[in-house]
Amino acid sequence: MALDEGKDVKGGHDAREYDHEGEFRHVGTRPDRPDGVDKVTGRARFGADAYAPGMLHAAILRSPHAHARILKIDTSRAEALEGVKAVVTRADFASGLEGEDWNILENIMAGEKALYDGHAIAAVAATSKFIARDALELIEVEYEILPHVTDVDEAMQPGAPVIREGAAEPGVPEGMHPNVVRYHESGHGDVEAGFAEADLVIERHFTTEATHQGYIEPHACLAQMGPDGRGELWCTTQGHWNVQKLCAKLLGVEASAIRVTASEIGGGFGGKTTVFIEPVAMALARKTGRPVKLVMSREEVFRASGPTSSASMDVRIGMKKDGTMTAAEGTFRLQGGAFPYAPMEFTAMCAFACYDLKHVRQRGFDVMTNRPKQAAYRAPGSPMAAFAVESVVDELCQKLGLDPIEVRLKNAAREGTRASYGPTYPRIGLVETLEAARAHPHYCAPLGPNQGRGVSCGFWFNFGGETSVTLALSMDGTAQIAVGTPDIGGSRASMALMAAEELGIPYEDVRVTIADTASLGYNEISHGSRVTYASGLAVIKAARDAKRKLIARAADKWGIDPEAVEWRDGAAHPAGENAGDFEPLSIKEICAEMGATGGPIAGHYEATPEGAGVSFATHIVDAELDPETGKTTILRYTVVQDAGKAVHPSYVEGQFQGGAAQGIGWALNEEYIYGEDGRLQNPGFLDYRIPVASDLPMIDTVIVEVPNPGHPYGVRGVGETSICPPLAAVANAVSNAAGLRLRQLPMRPARILEALEAKADGEG
């Protein structure tokens, strides 16, 4: 969910869309995904798999400095190199942009200053990628190196280098460092009065490091733009309408001048919701009049795409001896790189969203540092909040001798609870996930020496957004759906299942295509866990629109009122007093005659669904600590999450498992490491270690289904919530295994050893 869109966060919205009755025929089954064969044979075309006649290759020169004034860029030697066709710098992009448009331009091509290690300075297009890379070395840049800061707490200190003067928005408390650019505060009640009622109040400080989404496919695109100012762009993205909009603004052309086609996408997790290289490739294509291919290296992905924020947090919670939480408050400081919009308000708003609290207050600070502009990463801002809050809840349970699931059940948010961030919850499924976790055999399985069990809950808002779908019927009665949300994890299958359900036709009779920007109305990005919810709702409504038209054709043929016709089992049936008067007309029969009975039949839907339905999960994890090495091994993991209604349960389980795996990586291994010189020290998969197969156990899943009132079938998005609980769940397991508590992530072996030694010293 991209914060910079400026959209309202929905949570308590009570859109009544749920209308399903009876058994599902297709929804809830597990057919093969429609694009399965493409993806196992190498036929699927991802971002870097496109080629064009006369294509040039591009490469980007990046700043080696964390913070430097750009005094001069001399591109003449590069331009003179045989095979080089063009060099672009900031001067080749639009001027006069403001706000987030300016921020995005500044991030993809530096202006007066290089703001982080890896910041783009210039780009070259040449007849081969080797010539393009060689040419980068011939570009001469004169820098005036400036002092830098990469740590969130240091960036708030008096005397810290200022990233950008005057960037602070109204509302930032007086006296803050200019790097603090936004402030959030929310909550209700009187927290001090609440803490006075508590038998135990615990306040702790936590930090998490920046992590990267770690999608295996680097950013890649193929751009074309003719002298008529019209262009085409092929790219790997979660949202090609957003790419179209941003490229148009950054190049100073009309949106309709650029047609964007989304390739198959090799993972995104939020990191492909914005632009990095696409406008650069378009600028080079415009300058050369030739197709330009631009592909990031893995090092560039780490240094210059959008990792998540690092965080510094303080959380205080009061509890009675019986486990009742009396008050909670938190302060969350997030750095989002050299630009505003670190998702600190999401951190603050998600922090206590699992609990029914009379007194709650949360504050967020958005801080700029000399790092790349953060981008969304799966439930942006929420996992770190859950790490801090759920760690304190666990410590309270330990100290008061209470069961962690019972305590969470006692305080859990339910339908009617006033959420910590404002709205009143409609029907939600947190209690059901806790009850299922308590009943799971994992929760009472025996543990061995040096082993511990951790529990955590997690919350995410979920999102709707602009959605447009067309469902066209063929002459043979099969259906072709055009959706605008890239299929990032099997969504074609869920779209086809929902269309088959509505139309009463076989799953195999539905083909789902991801349409380009010229073929549908605006579609919001595949983010905010919105695809199965919003595009799914749109598919259902488009199918219902088509069904109305099919019914009208049958009614017309029979000479009866359309209201006297009902649709079931893929056919129109006369109903009511006409029941049995005519033989049913199947979708195949109606479609075969469509030309003569009124023309082509298609269903459409365009809207902004607002009933996404918030999502909760409870995770259980067993960890074993090796006291010799400090290494943590995850022994067993169970994810319990509310899916509302699982359309394709296998892909729902996959989302649960994938989020847990990413969370385990965040908890134990993954971090951006900056040196004293402000340079990223681990821009590769060898040193930025994401979990590999041998690091993980099987990940058990339990799908809870508490229908979302805002979707016709009760669907809730499932993609993001699964990454919220693991950080705390793993920390709580480590705490229970070794009797020590780590409040800094990642819990790498050296940190655990240090804590073990400190504990031994304290006991000795």
Place this chain on the structure above:
Amino acid sequence: MSMVHVSARVNGDAVEFLCDSRETLLDVLRDRLALTGAKEGCGTGDCGACSVIFNGRLVASCLVLGAEAEGAEIETVEGMADGEKLHPLQQKIIEHAALQCGICTPGILIAARALLAKNPDPNEKEIRYWLAGNLCRCTGYDKIIRAIQDAAAEMREEA
């Protein structure tokens, strides 16, 4: 810039190409032979998305130079299916929903086939260690392991 002339065999077919001495085997497969099934995820041999079989050995094709392929026998994901008939591993990966985005899938398939050629009945741990060089960021590996075990069982029955 002088180019190197190379003759090799890819998925059984004789191929010839000219390549820059700096080009990797992965570059050659993708850019010169139009076989884009192998993917570049890192370019440093850490992610396994470019896995191919090179003279019978499982390699990261981003760490092999195109010029080294003279006379070599190379197998890629494009050669796994037999016409319309998918390899059991391909079939089981689909059936088990053992992919989400699919970018790692070609590398996983090539690596898994190499494992089953050596060990037709691997246990979970053996599969996990064999695949430790193939990164998947979407699935948490659970369904991949199950798909490989299921395919192995089917292949043992057929053998």
